[in-house]
Amino acid sequence: MFPRDHARGKHPLLNVQDGYPFTLQQGSVVDLLGSMSSYNHDLGGHSERVSSLCMPMALRMGLAGKRLLYLQLASLLHDVGKLDVPPHILDKPGMLSLQETLVIQDHSLRGEQILRSLSLPDPICQTVRSHHERFDGRGYPDGLAGEEIPLEARIVRVADAYDAMTEDRPYRAAMTPEVTRFWIAGLSGVYFDPEVVDCFLSE
Amino acid sequence: MSNRLYRVARDRLAREEGAFQKDWGGRIPVALVYPNVYRVGMANLGFLAVYGLLNRHPDVVCERAFFPDGEERREMARTGTRPFSLETQKPLDAFEIIAFSLSYENDYPNVAALLSMAGIRAERRHRTRDAPLLIAGGPASFLNPEPMAGIMDLFVLGEAEEALEEVLEQYRKRRGVDSREAFVCEVPSVEGVYVPALYEPQYEEDGTLASFAPKKGAPEKVQRRWVRDLNRRTTEATVFTPEAELAGIHLVEVGRGCSRHCRFCSTGFIYRPVRYRNLEALKPSLETGIGKDRRLGLVCASLGDYPELDALCEWLLERGGKLSAPSLRLDTLSDRLLDALKASGQKTVTLAPEAGSDRMRRTLNKAFDDEEILRAADRLAEHGIFSMRLYFMVGLPGEDEKDVEAIIDLAKRLRHRFLRVAKDTRRMGEITLSVNPFVPKPWSAFQWCGMAEQGVLSDRLKKIRRALQREPNIHVTHGLAKWAYLQALFGRGDRRVLPFVMEGAVEDTDWKKVFRRTTLNPDFFVHRDRRRDELFPWDFIDHGIPKEALYREYERRVSCSPGTMPEESTRC
Numbered sequence: 001m002f003p004r005d006h007a008r009g010k011h012p013l014l015n016v017q018d019g020y021p022f023t024l025q026q027g028s029v030v031d032l033l034g035s036m037s038s039y040n041h042d043l044g045g046h047s048e049r050v051s052s053l054c055m056p057m058a059l060r061m062g063l064a065g066k067r068l069l070y071l072q073l074a075s076l077l078h079d080v081g082k083l084d085v086p087p088h089i090l091d092k093p094g095m096l097s098l099q100e101t102l103v104i105q106d107h108s109l110r111g112e113q114i115l116r117s118l119s120l121p122d123p124i125c126q127t128v129r130s131h132h133e134r135f136d137g138r139g140y141p142d143g144l145a146g147e148e149i150p151l152e153a154r155i156v157r158v159a160d161a162y163d164a165m166t167e168d169r170p171y172r173a174a175m176t177p178e179v180t181r182f183w184i185a186g187l188s189g190v191y192f193d194p195e196v197v198d199c200f201l202s203e
Numbered sequence: 204m205s206n207r208l209y210r211v212a213r214d215r216l217a218r219e220e221g222a223f224q225k226d227w228g229g230r231i232p233v234a235l236v237y238p239n240v241y242r243v244g245m246a247n248l249g250f251l252a253v254y255g256l257l258n259r260h261p262d263v264v265c266e267r268a269f270f271p272d273g274e275e276r277r278e279m280a281r282t283g284t285r286p287f288s289l290e291t292q293k294p295l296d297a298f299e300i301i302a303f304s305l306s307y308e309n310d311y312p313n314v315a316a317l318l319s320m321a322g323i324r325a326e327r328r329h330r331t332r333d334a335p336l337l338i339a340g341g342p343a344s345f346l347n348p349e350p351m352a353g354i355m356d357l358f359v360l361g362e363a364e365e366a367l368e369e370v371l372e373q374y375r376k377r378r379g380v381d382s383r384e385a386f387v388c389e390v391p392s393v394e395g396v397y398v399p400a401l402y403e404p405q406y407e408e409d410g411t412l413a414s415f416a417p418k419k420g421a422p423e424k425v426q427r428r429w430v431r432d433l434n435r436r437t438t439e440a441t442v443f444t445p446e447a448e449l450a451g452i453h454l455v456e457v458g459r460g461c462s463r464h465c466r467f468c469s470t471g472f473i474y475r476p477v478r479y480r481n482l483e484a485l486k487p488s489l490e491t492g493i494g495k496d497r498r499l500g501l502v503c504a505s506l507g508d509y510p511e512l513d514a515l516c517e518w519l520l521e522r523g524g525k526l527s528a529p530s531l532r533l534d535t536l537s538d539r540l541l542d543a544l545k546a547s548g549q550k551t552v553t554l555a556p557e558a559g560s561d562r563m564r565r566t567l568n569k570a571f572d573d574e575e576i577l578r579a580a581d582r583l584a585e586h587g588i589f590s591m592r593l594y595f596m597v598g599l600p601g602e603d604e605k606d607v608e609a610i611i612d613l614a615k616r617l618r619h620r621f622l623r624v625a626k627d628t629r630r631m632g633e634i635t636l637s638v639n640p641f642v643p644k645p646w647s648a649f650q651w652c653g654m655a656e657q658g659v660l661s662d663r664l665k666k667i668r669r670a671l672q673r674e675p676n677i678h679v680t681h682g683l684a685k686w687a688y689l690q691a692l693f694g695r696g697d698r699r700v701l702p703f704v705m706e707g708a709v710e711d712t713d714w715k716k717v718f719r720r721t722t723l724n725p726d727f728f729v730h731r732d733r734r735r736d737e738l739f740p741w742d743f744i745d746h747g748i749p750k751e752a753l754y755r756e757y758e759r760r761v762s763c764s765p766g767t768m769p770e771e772s773t774r775c
Contacts, residue, residue, distance in 0.1 A: 046775075079775075090774075095565075095765065104774060136510040145510060164775030165767075171774070172764065179752040183768050186475050190462040190508075191768075 029073060032080055032114075039083055040090055046163055051075040053159035053200075060199045061151065067123070071152045074127035078156050081111030081128070091170045108132045109141050127152040131160060134191050146193075154193040158184065158200050161191070205282035208275060212289055215241065221442040223254075224290060225264040231371075231378065233257055233265040234288055234298040234335075238310040238317060241269040241289075245447035248454045248502055249341055250304040251440045253363055257302075260371065266290040266298075270313045270708070279320065286321045295321040298335050300374075303355070305341035308693035309686060309709050311350055316708045318354070325354050325705060327400065332383050338370075343694075345427055345473055347645045347741035350693050352399035353701040356387055359395055360744055361428030362459070362474075364436065366395040391421045395428035402743070404698060410727055412697060412738045424745040427473065433459065434484040438502075439491075452500040452527050453492030455485065461504035463532070464766050466568045466648035466756055467557070467596070470504045472748055473646050479503075482511040482518070489524060498527040498547065507535020516543035530555045530594060533571060533579035541586035550632065552583055555594035558602075559609030565763035566601055568648075568756070573613060580617050584624040589632030591617070596641040597663040598655030598687075600760065607663045610638070611670040614677055621676075635678045638667055640687035645695060645741045646748070648756035651733040654691045660684035685714065691729040697740035699723060 037044025054075040058068055082090060085107055089100045096104065112129035130144060130153035137145030165180040175183075181201060188197040216222060235254055237244030244250055244267070257265035266288035271279060278284070285294045295301060295317075303314055318325040323334055339351060340359040348358045359366045370393055377386040390396050401421035405413040417423050430436075438456035445451070460477035461470045471477070492499045499519070503509055506528055516539040519526055525547035528540075533554045544552065554576075558564045561572050583591060595610050618634055625631035640660040643652040661684045668679045689709060692700060703725065706712045718725055733739070735754060742750070756767055 095763075096774075136508070160775045169774070175755065175767065176749075176751065178749050179755065179767075182747070182749050182752050185747075186471070186477070187462055187768060188476050189479075190477055 029077065029120075032077060032118075035083060036080060040087065042167065042169075043079060043082060046167065047076050047079060049163045050078065050156065050159045053162060054155050056203055057155050057159065057196060057199050058152075061155065061196065063151070067152070070121060070123045071127065071155065073120070074124045074131075074152055075156050075159065077111065077115060077124070078128050078131045078160060079107060079111065080114050081107030081109065083114070084110045093171045105132070105140050123150070123152065126150050127156060129153075131156040133157070135193050136190050139191075149193075151193075151196075154196050158192050158196050162200070205278050205284040208271075208278055208282075208284055209287075209292055211275075212287070212292055215444065215446065216289060218446065219442055219444045222267075222290060223258040223265065225258065227264055227291070230262050230264040231300065231374070232293075232298045233263055233300040233302055234268050234295050235265050236268045236270075236295075236301060236303045236314075236317065238270050238303060238305070238313040239307070240272045242446055242448050244269050244304075245442070245444050246449040246454075247304065247306060248438065248440055248456060249306065249363075251442055251454070252438045252456075253302070253304060253340070253367070255441050256363065256367060257371075262375070263371065265302075266293070268295060268317075270310070270317055273710075276320075276708075276711075286317055296323055296335060299378075301335045301337050303337070303339040303341070305339050305343040305351070308343055308350075308690045310343075311693050311704045312706055312709050312712070314351070315354065315705045316711075326701070327353060327356060336374075336383065336386075340367075342473065345744060345746075346469060347694060347696075347739075348397060348399070349698050349740040350696045350700045350704055352402075352698045354704070355399065357390060358397040358399070359428070360397050360425055361395050362430050363428075364430050366393060366428040369393045370396060388420055391425075394426050397425045397744075399698075404740070411734075412740055415738065415740075415743050424743055426745045427747075429459075429474070429476075430478075433478050433480045437480075437484070437488045439488045440500075443495075443497075449500060449527075451497055453488075453495065453497035454500040454502055455488045455492065456480070457485065457501045457503040457506065457509050459504070462508060462768070463505060464568060464648075464756070464768060465557070466566070466760055466766075467599070467641060467644070469644045469646040472753075473746060474504070475747065477508075479509055479511075482515055485515070486518075489519070493522055493524040498525045500527045500529075502529070505532055505535070507532045507537070507540065513537055513539040516540050519543050520546055529553065530592075533576060536579060536582050538586075541582065541588065545587050550588065551590040551592055551635075552588050553592040553594070554579060556613070557594060557596055558599060558606060559595065559611070559613050560606045562763060563599060563602060563606045563609070565765070566599065566760045568760075568766040570765060573616070576613065577616060577620050580620045581624070584621060589621060589625065589630050590634070591632070592635045592637060593617075595636060595638045595667075597638060597667070598641040598660045600641075600649060600652045602655075604666075607666055610636070610667055614671055615674065618674065618676055631676060633676050633678060635680065636667070636671065637680050638664060639682040640664070640684050642687050642690045642694060645739065646746060646753075648753050648760065650695075650739065650753065651735070651737075651757050653730045653732045654687070656730065657684040657688055660687065688725075688729055689714065692725050695740075696728045700725070700728060 051072055058071050085104055089103055108129055108131055112125045115125045115128055127150055130149050133139035133144045133149040137143050162180055165175045166177060168174045185201060188194045237250045254265060257263050268288045287294050315325040324330045337356045339355045340363050344358050345360040373390050387398055391398050401418045402415055404415050407413045440454040458479035460474035462477045464471040489499055520543055526543055528544060530553040556576055557567055557569055564570055614636055643649045643654055664681045671677045671679050706717050
């Protein structure tokens with residue numbers, strides 16, 4: 001099995017201080033978004049696109065009021081933990097080592113920590129923590145399955161995958177929307193919540 | 204007439220459990236044919252499931268027929284006996300419908316041979332309207348039905364559960380009103396039905412397909428059928444015989460499709476989307492199997508990916524149920540699963556590294572490294588399983604001698620790994636390598652690849668066999684390049700390969716002579732790398748797959764990039 005219970009936040013690469021262009025200040029959400037944009041060429045744009053993909057889905061799934069607002073914030077900040085992933089890993093062309101994969105995977109936990117330190121509401125922190133869970137229970141960090149995963153996180157999961165796949169990255173070319181939708185549909189029930197996928201594909 | 208053959212059939216029936224015996228009076232008689240021998244057909248869950256599906260209808264009587272083995276065929280020829288159904292020993296032409304279950308391309312010539320033995324003209328254009336209606340289904344048909352297009356009246360493409368009911372419904376309406384043609388023209392309205400007579404292929408000068416035009420009334424693309432909710436109905440074997448290849452095993456389907464998308468494989472595409480049955484829905488079938496003291500053969504493309512596998516294993520352990528696992532992904536060997544296997548007395552676990560080198564496995568999008576494979580052996584040994592069967596392929600795109608040597612090397616290293624544990628426990632099992640030539644499949648990322656030359660394949664197989672034949676505790680079994688060649692021909696051919704299908708049973712035929720005699724070049728279908736934009740004979744099937752998605756995967760093999768699906772390459 002893939003080691004899903006790796007020592008959280010304890011791998012050496014995460015504790016390297018020098019070389020980080022960013023240290024976390026007491027900051028607002030706007031500051032965080034600003035930091036994300038300046039940290040990585042695509043992190044800001046990605047956050048905004050994911051957020052705007054989430055909103056129509058959330059409305060269709062019946063989210064409203066505070067929940068909707070929290071989802072909006074969570075979707076904007078879902079990758080905030082990537083501020084702690086060194087740039088050479090984030091954009092590494094070619095394959096990642098196991099070590100590097102673990103560092104990247106830690107971004108969901110790290111994101112939660114950052115938001116908790118800013119005393120953001122619990123549902124936002126939860127969504128960010130769980131946005132890489134898989135519907136079949138093989139995701140990370142907690143291996144939650146199905147409805148155990150907060151609905152908000154299941155929504156972000158689909159939007160996040162779609163946007164990532166349709167964007168050019170240093171390690172792979174963008175896919176067309178058609179091809180991306182094909183993969184997402186095919187992994188419905190495995191990676192993604194089938195209801196969310198249906199909702200996404202019928203947009 | 205051979206009394207001996209009839210007696211064999213009656214003995215077989217007597218040993219079976221669960222066969223249907225129905226009176227014919229007024230019912231629609233359907234012969235369900237598995238175009239290989241009884242022992243093989245009776246281990247095929249799809250075939251057995253369709254047998255159950257058809258017989259559930261009160262107005263249908265479905266009887267099974269198989270391809271006779273060599274001895275039976277000689278006896279039939281000697282005594283002038285025609286092939287007959289198992290249940291009531293009626294000749295095939297006494298049935299209104301003959302339905303073929305096509306799982307394996309090399310069985311195609313058996314279909315033609317069986318029909319001609321039965322006195323039915325195999326080629327559709329030679330049949331008269333009083334001949335039985337010939338229909339076909341099964342995975343080989345929805346990979347590419349075209350080599351059989353000149354034989355069948357219609358195909359049911361995809362999962363049979365729902366489509367078959369609808370076809371029967373149409374048939375009932377037309378039955379006896381003398382309008383077989385009307386039925387055949389109307390039936391394309393059923394989604395998933397493909398009537399080959401309604402399509403007209405045109406070819407380019409270079410021999411590739413130029414167009415594939417439907418005649419009026421036929422859809423341009425035929426949608427492959429699939430069942431949305433597997434929980435509504437179980438798929439399990441209901442007929443049992445001690446003669447079957449998997450005797451004593453109760454086959455139960457756990458899921459369909461696969462989310463892994465290895466580049467050589469089409470399962471993830473032609474059974475899309477991946478679906479699993481809930482454990483609760485499976486329990487009644489499992490209880491039945493346990494009650495009959497059979498091992499449970501859990502059918503699933505990648506059983507280790509079944510989300511409720513641990514719960515299932517726990518439940519089995521509590522009840523003392525025994526399971527029989529198919530090949531497992533070595534990254535899904537959970538403790539629970541291994542405990543359950545051990546408790547079931549399964550002494551051998553089958554793993555499928557497919558290739559010997561890290562590089563080659565990355566090409567396949569099956570990127571285990573050597574160390575992971577060795578660790579899997581450790582895990583097996585820790586759980587008291589000391590024998591493993593390993594699937595490998597040779598002739599993969601981009602493969603060289605080093606990759607073949609890596610298979611040999613890996614086998615030796617695995618043996619050492621086992622030996623280390625064996626010293627302490629004084630137990631040593633066997634490592635069996637099952638090596639097969641790679642055959643490119645339609646609807647896989649490798650559908651553009653030509654197959655390696657037979658000489659290369661044979662040399663590589665020989666190399667592995669020779670290198671390992673003196674190694675203690677290691678056995679090598681392998682397929683033959685000449686059969687792989689035929690499989691590629693019948694797997695990726697179009698309607699023009701029909702003359703080869705008509706040659707007669709695969710093993711009875713001198714294929715070298717056939718290929719020398721023919722004006723058609725079979726290498727064109729087998730060895731040619733396809734152009735990116737080539738129109739494939741199977742492209743008319745709508746599997747919901749953008750060709751671009753597959754081609755992207757095909758290209759990514761070169762750089763050994765991971766698959767396209769999220770996680771491996773999204774890094775989102």
